Structure formats: structure tokens, C-alpha cells
Amino acid sequence: MQEFSKKLAVQFKPKYLFAHLVLFGVGLVLLYPLIFMVTVGFFTEEEFMTTVLxxxxxxxxxxxENFLVLFNGSADAAIQQYFLNSTIRTVYATFWALLTALLAGYVFARLKFRGKEVIFLTLLATQMIPATVALIPTYLQFARWPFAGGNNIFTGGTGILDTWWVYLIGGPSINIMGAFLVKQSMEKVPYELDEAAKVDGAGTLRIIFRILLPLQMPIMAFIAITTALATWNDFITPFFYTSSDHLQTLPAAITRLSSAAASPGTVPNWPLIITLSLGTTLPALLLFFFFQKYIVQGLANTGIKG
Incomplete structure (x- = not known):
């Protein structure tokens, strides 16, 4: 009890109290957009338009009403479908990011072959290309996909545009930064573990998934969280490469609603749009809040400390 009282007394020293007050004020400033979205969600469309905020x-x-639309969906806004699409796409992209990062990291960390460093540096160099630069080439690649959407081989038709193949084919790719982190981590794992496993009859896949993978869990958690956040918040892919309502994810659907509201002769339902934005923000915010320690561990721990 006395020890607890001493700790409590230390925490309530003026210098610590001032620091906590500063952090509390900064936290309020950062959380203000979220609080604003919650309060606006209780407005009706008519009251919002006649209120000086x-x-x-x-x-x-x-x-x-707006929150019921968010959680239950409605006839004019298939929110549940958007949530389902966002969830499926996020889980799918995260799975492939983890798998490709693990396998690519193993290849570049443990295997020896000619030109390995050149190939790896080339892959890293592709990360310097801005994503917006690849929009038009990617669009043409999807539109000219052979034997899809009316295409014969390279011309005509719509390819895989406005289909689930945009997410299934366009989503998975080698997670370059994830592969880099896994490579750096695996290089610090003693190679004798691989040799001992081979002596016991373990194959390559068993070595990867039974021996090396458990040692990479902080890195894999970091890759999973960052990939899930990026995919959940991504609106460019569904916005540019799909047009059907049943293919939209939540961020893209909100963007389309905002764009339609900005057209002449329409009255935007801003309370609903802001409430939907809140629904997009909360899952990502909760994911970051509960798993932020894994982000720190993933960057700080890159192998076995010895």
C-alpha cells in the first residue's frame, strides 16, 4: 500500500501533471474531427441545412436515422454490401501480403543465387514510383486483359474492369517493404537452425512455416496491420477501376456520394455522408489502437537478440 502511495505521489508531481494536461489537450485536438462526426451524425438533413454550425x-x-443506415443499410445506400466488400478485400489483400512477404523474405535471406542483390535492389527501387503514376498503365492493363470482357488478345472489350478480378488479380502482389523487413529479420536468425531441421528431415516449407515463421511474428503482425489499414482506407482502386454499385467498398462509396452531392441541382445529405465516413474511420482506428504495440515491435525487433 505504501509503495502504491509513493507511485501515486510521484505521478501527481506538478511537472508530471503539466505534461499530462498538455497531452490531454493535444489528444482533444487530434480527436476533434472524430467528435465532430459523431455529433453531426445526430442531425437530420433538414436541420443540418438550416443550422449555423x-x-x-x-x-x-x-x-x-443516420446511424441506423450505417449499421443496417437502406434501400438507397447498400452500406452492408460496402462493408462486406471492404472486409473481404482487406482480409484477402492482408493474407497475400503476409504470404508474399514471408516467401520473398526467405528467398532473399536464405537462398543463394546469381543476381540476388540486383533483383532485390530493383524491387526496392520500384517503391520510389508514386502510386498515381501507375494509375493509367494499370487501367490499360485491366482494360486490355486477354480473353476477358470481350477482348481477343490485346485490344477491344473491357477486360477485367468492373469485375471482382480487379480485387483478386490487381490486389495481390509482392509486399516489397514487408519482404525487406522479413529479409532483414531472417538474416539475423542463425543458419544452423535450417541445417538442424534438414538433418531431421524437414523440407523447405516446413522450415519456413514451422521454424522461421514463429520467429518473425512481430514483423508479420506489423505487415498485417499496416496492410489492413492501407487496404481498408483505399478508395483509388474501386473508384477508378469499378463502376457497379455491388463492387464498391465503403471509402469509394462515400467518395461517389460526395461527388454526386456536388453536382448541380442536388441537395447533399451531409449528415449521412459524415456518418458513413465515421463508419469507415472507426474500424481502422480501433485496429490501430489495440495493435499499435505490434507496429512498434515490428520495427524495433528484426530477429533474435543475443
Whole structure:
């Protein structure tokens, strides 16, 4: 009890109290957009349009309608379908990112072949290309996909545009930065572990998944979290390469609603759009909040410490 009292007294020293007050103020500033979205979600469309918004607006006649649309969907906004598409795409992309990062990291860390360093440096160099530069080439690649969408071989038709193949084929790729982290981590694992496993009759896949993978869990957790966050928040792929409503993910659907609201002669339902944005933000925020320690461990721990 006395030890706890001493710790409590240390925490309530003026210098610590001031530091906590500063952190609390900074936290409020950072959380203000989230708080604003929650309060606006209780507005009706009519009240929102006739209200002069203050720093923290509150509805005079609050309604749960926007939140019900968010969680239950509606006839004019298939929110549940958007959530399902976002979830499927995120899980699928995360799985392939983990698999390719693990296998590529193993190849470049443990195998010996001519030109290995040149190939790896070339792959790393591709990360310097801005994603926007690849939009048009990727669009043409999808549109001219052979024997798909009316194409014969390289011309005509729509290819795999506006199909689930955009997500299934266009999503998976080698996670270059993930492969780099796995490579750096595996290089610090003694190669004698591989040799001992081979003596016991273990094959390559068993060595990768039963021996090396457990040692890479902080790195793999980091790759999984960052990939899931990036995929969940991505709106470029569905926005540019799909047009059907049943293929939209939540960020792309919100972008389309905002674009339609900006067209002449339409009255935007901003409370609904902002509430949908809140639904997009919360899963990513909760994922980061609960697993942020793995992001730190993934960058700090790159192998066995000895």
C-alpha cells in the first residue's frame, strides 16, 4: 500500500501533471474531427441545412436515422454490401501480403543465387514510383486483359474492369517493404537452425512455416496491420477501376456520394455522408489502437537478440 502511495505521489508531481494536461489537450485536438462526426451524425438533413454550425454542433432534434443506415443499410445506400466488400478485400489483400512477404523474405535471406542483390535492389527501387503514376498503365492493363470482357488478345472489350478480378488479380502482389523487413529479420536468425531441421528431415516449407515463421511474428503482425489499414482506407482502386454499385467498398462509396452531392441541382445529405465516413474511420482506428504495440515491435525487433 505504501509503495502504491509513493507511485501515486510521484505521478501527481506538478511537472508530471503539466505534461499530462498538455497531452490531454493535444489528444482533444487530434480527436476533434472524430467528435465532430459523431455529433453531426445526430442531425437530420433538414436541420443540418438550416443550422449555423459551431465548434461543437448539437442537434436540437437528435435522430438515430443516420446511424441506423450505417449499421443496417437502406434501400438507397447498400452500406452492408460496402462493408462486406471492404472486409473481404482487406482480409484477402492482408493474407497475400503476409504470404508474399514471408516467401520473398526467405528467398532473399536464405537462398543463394546469381543476381540476388540486383533483383532485390530493383524491387526496392520500384517503391520510389508514386502510386498515381501507375494509375493509367494499370487501367490499360485491366482494360486490355486477354480473353476477358470481350477482348481477343490485346485490344477491344473491357477486360477485367468492373469485375471482382480487379480485387483478386490487381490486389495481390509482392509486399516489397514487408519482404525487406522479413529479409532483414531472417538474416539475423542463425543458419544452423535450417541445417538442424534438414538433418531431421524437414523440407523447405516446413522450415519456413514451422521454424522461421514463429520467429518473425512481430514483423508479420506489423505487415498485417499496416496492410489492413492501407487496404481498408483505399478508395483509388474501386473508384477508378469499378463502376457497379455491388463492387464498391465503403471509402469509394462515400467518395461517389460526395461527388454526386456536388453536382448541380442536388441537395447533399451531409449528415449521412459524415456518418458513413465515421463508419469507415472507426474500424481502422480501433485496429490501430489495440495493435499499435505490434507496429512498434515490428520495427524495433528484426530477429533474435543475443
Amino acid at each position: 459551431g465548434l461543437l454542433p448539437f442537434a436540437k432534434q437528435p435522430t438515430w
